Amino acid sequence: xxxxxxxxxxxxxxxxxxxxxxxxxxxxxxxxxxxxxxxxxxxxxxxxxxxxxxxxxxxxxxxxxxxxxxxxxxxxxxxxxxxxxxxxxxxxxxxxxxxxxxxxxxxxxxxxxxxxxxxxxxxxxxxxxxxxxxxxxxxxxxxxxxxxxxxxxxxxxxxxxxxxxxxxxxxxxxxxxxxxxxxxxxxxxxxxxxxxxxxxxxxxxxxxxxxxxxxxxxxxxxxxxxxxxxxxxxxxx
Numbered sequence: 683x684x685x686x687x688x689x690x691x692x693x694x695x696x697x698x699x700x701x702x703x704x705x706x707x708x709x710x711x712x713x714x715x716x717x718x719x720x721x722x723x724x725x726x727x728x729x730x731x732x733x734x735x736x737x738x739x740x741x742x743x744x745x746x747x748x749x750x751x752x753x754x755x756x757x758x759x760x761x762x763x764x765x766x767x768x769x770x771x772x773x774x775x776x777x778x779x780x781x782x783x784x785x786x787x788x789x790x791x792x793x794x795x796x797x798x799x800x801x802x803x804x805x806x807x808x809x810x811x812x813x814x815x816x817x818x819x820x821x822x823x824x825x826x827x828x829x830x831x832x833x834x835x836x837x838x839x840x841x842x843x844x845x846x847x848x849x850x851x852x853x854x855x856x857x858x859x860x861x862x863x864x865x866x867x868x869x870x871x872x873x874x875x876x877x878x879x880x881x882x883x884x885x886x887x888x889x890x891x892x893x894x895x896x897x898x899x900x901x902x903x904x905x906x907x908x909x910x911x912x913x914x915x916x917x918x919x
Contacts, residue, residue: 698879706731754819756803756825761794762839776889785876791836
């Protein structure tokens, strides 16, 4: 995730989706992130589901997985999805969140292809990474090419914020024809479970809880010379 767009919603969409696929641990490498967006990462760290590595720890390698020790990289075909809107800057309310759920809002997709393929890597077995794949692996380490019947990566490609080719969805193919898109939503049961998980996590992190004024003795604030806690937070908080 890069560029000037906010990342709190893509993060929770990504994590909750892959939790439903069976993933139990996430590793996020962070170069730069806003305070608002970082709150969602911190909450996954709190629940033990995520390790966040700041990019200054550039030589740290996370060892994970118990598959074939000779496989260091799995390459996956991408299914490009048109993303023609911006993510909301911050969480406002549940109604807007429902309308902005990424997996429901963006589903205009191309057929999976190898061009622009993505990689899942075991970082302790990789020497040098390029953008999409490893360009140097340790001796004896292999790359596995995953068939699209086994795995496909849903790749949301912006039509507005790309350094090169923002109008990629309107660019003719080599034969001169325009790309053919089709609606490819997630399965209904998976989609509803994902929806509930995202909303639950986002509201836990960002939703403001109203103060019940009647439960706060008025003499308490007056006694310690603090402002009315119903009008604004106390400085110590």
